[in-house]
Amino acid sequence: MNVVINYRSIVSKKSPINQVLFVDDSFNISKSKKFFLSKEFSFVSDLLKSKDLKKKFITLDLSSKKKIILVSIKKDIKSSELENLGGKFFNIFKESKINEFIINSETLSLNLKNAVGFFLHGIKLKSYSFDKYKTKKNKKNITIFVTGKNVPSLNDQLKFKSLENGTFYTRDLVSEPGNVLHPDEYAKRLSLLKKDGLKVTIYDQKKLKKLGMNTLLGVGQGSVRGSYLVTLEWKGLKNNSKPLAFVGKGVCFDTGGISLKPAKFMEDMTYDMAGSAVVVGLMKSLALRKAKVNAVGVVGLVENMPGGNAQRPGDIVKSYSGKTVEILNTDAEGRLVLADALTYTEEKFKPKFIIDLATLTGAIIVSLGSEYAGLFSNDDKLSKQLIEAGEKVEEKVWRMPLNKNFDKLIDSKNADMQNINYVGGAGSTTAAQFLQRFILNKTPWAHLDIAGMAFSKYGGALNSGGATGYGVRLLNKLIEEKYE
Numbered sequence: 001m002n003v004v005i006n007y008r009s010i011v012s013k014k015s016p017i018n019q020v021l022f023v024d025d026s027f028n029i030s031k032s033k034k035f036f037l038s039k040e041f042s043f044v045s046d047l048l049k050s051k052d053l054k055k056k057f058i059t060l061d062l063s064s065k066k067k068i069i070l071v072s073i074k075k076d077i078k079s080s081e082l083e084n085l086g087g088k089f090f091n092i093f094k095e096s097k098i099n100e101f102i103i104n105s106e107t108l109s110l111n112l113k114n115a116v117g118f119f120l121h122g123i124k125l126k127s128y129s130f131d132k133y134k135t136k137k138n139k140k141n142i143t144i145f146v147t148g149k150n151v152p153s154l155n156d157q158l159k160f161k162s163l164e165n166g167t168f169y170t171r172d173l174v175s176e177p178g179n180v181l182h183p184d185e186y187a188k189r190l191s192l193l194k195k196d197g198l199k200v201t202i203y204d205q206k207k208l209k210k211l212g213m214n215t216l217l218g219v220g221q222g223s224v225r226g227s228y229l230v231t232l233e234w235k236g237l238k239n240n241s242k243p244l245a246f247v248g249k250g251v252c253f254d255t256g257g258i259s260l261k262p263a264k265f266m267e268d269m270t271y272d273m274a275g276s277a278v279v280v281g282l283m284k285s286l287a288l289r290k291a292k293v294n295a296v297g298v299v300g301l302v303e304n305m306p307g308g309n310a311q312r313p314g315d316i317v318k319s320y321s322g323k324t325v326e327i328l329n330t331d332a333e334g335r336l337v338l339a340d341a342l343t344y345t346e347e348k349f350k351p352k353f354i355i356d357l358a359t360l361t362g363a364i365i366v367s368l369g370s371e372y373a374g375l376f377s378n379d380d381k382l383s384k385q386l387i388e389a390g391e392k393v394e395e396k397v398w399r400m401p402l403n404k405n406f407d408k409l410i411d412s413k414n415a416d417m418q419n420i421n422y423v424g425g426a427g428s429t430t431a432a433q434f435l436q437r438f439i440l441n442k443t444p445w446a447h448l449d450i451a452g453m454a455f456s457k458y459g460g461a462l463n464s465g466g467a468t469g470y471g472v473r474l475l476n477k478l479i480e481e482k483y484e
Contacts, residue, residue, distance in 0.1 A: 001094065003127040003142045005120055007151050018067045018101050022108040025074045027053050032107045044068065056085065057092060067098065071119075073108065079118045080394045084461040086122025093123070093142045105148035117152035117160055120144070124164050125462040125469075130175040159289050163476055166285025167469035173277040174454060174467035178253035178270045182225045183301040186252060186273070190230050190280065190299075196287040199233040213340040215319045219333040220302035222257055222310025229341060232283040232297040236290060243294040244483060245351035246283070246475065247341050249334045249358035250276030250301040257304045257330030258312055271467065272334070274454035275357035276301065278471035285476055292484050298345045300337040304330070316415045320344055321438050324415040332420045334360045335434050342438045342445075352483075353382050353444040356435065357471055358451075363427030365452040372398040373453045373470070376432035379444035385482050386446060386474070392481075394461070395474035397448060406433045 021032050027048055033041055040062055051058050058070045069092065071085070093101070105116040112118075123144070131137045152160065173181065173189075181189075187202050194200050205226050208217055213229065220227030233243070254272040255261060261269070276299035283297040311317075315327045320340040327336075338356055345354055364374040373390075375397040377383040383399050390396045409430050412418035417437060421430040432447045439445045450470055459465035 001138045001140045006145050008147045018098050020069045020103040022071050022073050025072045082118040083122035086119040087126035087462045090123045090126040100143045102145045105150035114152045121160050162285045162288035166281040167472045169284050170277040170281030170469040171467040174271045174274045182252050184226050186301050187228045198287050201231045203229040213320045214317045215336040216300050216340040218311045218317045219336050222307035223303040223305040225303045228301040230299050234286050234295045236292045237294050242352045243296045245345050245354045246279045246297045247356040248276030248279035248299045250299045252303050254304045259329045259331040271455045272359050274359050278357050281472045282475050296349050298341050300341045304333045326412040326415040326418040328418050329420045334358050339438045346443050355446045357448045360449045361428045361431050364449040370452045372396045374449035375399045377446040382444045382446050389478040390474050393473045393477050
C-alpha cells in the first residue's frame with residue numbers, strides 16, 4: 001500500500017469530499033464550525049451524542065458519498081504521541097475502501113510546531129510493508145490532501161521525507177533474505193549511495209588484510225562471500241570540523257560459525273546486520289536533507305558461516321589495534337567485527353564522538369525486552385543526550401554499567417583478551433567492555449545494543465511487524481538538536 005501526501009494551500013473543487021478534522025479530547029466541534037455546511041454541523045452534533053467519546057477517532061457518514069473523520073487531540077500532546085496517533089490512524093485508511101482524503105490543518109491548533117507534520121509522519125512510517133517477494137501485492141494507493149495554514153514549510157517537509165526514506169531504506173536492508181543481501185551485494189548497494197551525495201569508500205578483503213583487520217576478516221573467512229569495511233562520508237559543513245561517527249555491525253547472516261546456533265529461529269539471523277543498516281539509513285537521511293553537519297558512517301560487512309576455512313574456537317587473532325584476541329566462541333562474532341571498525345574509525349577520522357550499533361547479545365533482550373536498547377558509554381554527556389533524544393522520538397535507551405571490575409571476565413591466559421565471558425553472567429556488559437578496549441584515544445563513545453529493538457514479530461506504533469528501523473530517528477534527533 002502506498003500513501004501519497006499532497007500539500008495544498010486551499011481546497012479546490014476537485015478535492016476529495018472525505019474530510020479529516022481535528023477536535024479536542026471531548027469532541028467539541030464548535031471551533032471547526034466554519035468547515036461544515038450549516039445542516040452538516042447540526043447533523044454531526046446530534047450524531048456525536050450517541051457515540052463513544054472515549055475513542056481517538058470517530059467516523060461519521062454524512063451521506064452515501066461523504067464521510068467525516070474526527071480525530072481527538074489532547075491539548076498537551078507531544079510530538080511522539082502525534083506520530084503514534086498517526087500510526088493508529090493509518091489503520092482507518094487500510095480498512096477503508098476510500099482512496100482519497102482531505103486533512104484540514106487549520107483544525108489542529110497547537111503550540112507545537114509541525115503538529116500536522118508529525119501526525120502525517122506517523123501515517124507514513126506505519127504504512128511501510130516489505131512485499132518485494134510476494135507475487136500478489138497490495139497495489140492500493142491512498143492520497144492525502146493537506147490544506148490550510150498549518151502545513152509544514154518546504155524545508156520541514158523535506159526533513160520528514162528524508163527521515164522516512166532513511167528509515168525505509170534501513171527496513172528494506174534488514175528485511176532482505178541472506179541469499180540476496182550477502183556482503184558482496186550489500187557493498188554494491190552502498191556504492192550506489194554516491195548519487196545522494198555521500199562519499200563511499202569500499203575496502204575489500206585484500207585491502208583489509210593489508211590494513212591488519214584480522215578480527216573482522218576472521219569472522220567471514222568461512223564464507224564463500226567476501227568481507228568488507230565500507231565508509232560513508234557526509235560533509236555538510238564547509239569547514240573541516242571533526243565529524244560525528246557512527247559504526248554498525250553488518251553480519252549479513254549469522255550461523256554462529258563452528259559454534260553453530262540451534263536451528264530454531266536461525267532464519268531470524270538475516271537481521272544480524274541491522275546495526276549497519278541503521279548507520280546506512282541515517283547517512284542517507286542526512287544527505288537527502290542536506291544536514292549541516294559533518295558525519296561518517298562505518299560498517300563492517302561479513303557472513304559468519306561454518307566451513308573448511310572457518311575460524312575455530314581457540315584461534316588467536318591480532319586486531320587492527322595491535323591487541324590480540326582469543327576466540328573461545330565463534331558465535332560472539334559481532335564484537336570482533338566492531339573491534340577493528342571502532343579503532344579504524346577513531347584513528348582515521350578523529351571524530352567528536354563514536355556511536356556504534358549492533359544486534360550484539362541475546363542477554364540484552366533478557367534485560368530490557370523490546371522496550372529499550374541497551375546503552376553503554378564512557379561519556380556521561382553523550383549518554384544523557386542519547387537518553388533525551390530517545391524519549392522524544394520514543395526510541396528509548398537505558399544506560400547499563402561499564403566498570404573495570406568486569407575486565408577480569410574477558411582477560412585471556414593466552415592472549416590480551418578473549419571474546420566471551422566463559423564464567424557466565426553480565427553477557428551484554430562484558431561484550432560492551434570488550435568493545436571499549438578498542439577505543440584507544442578516549443574519544444567519547446557509546447554502544448547501543450539493539451538486539452531487542454531491530455525486529456518485531458508483532459509490530460508496534462509505527463511499524464506493522466518485521467524490521468523496525470529503530471535507531472535512525474533516534475540518531476537524527478540527536479544530531480538535529482545537539483550538533484547542527
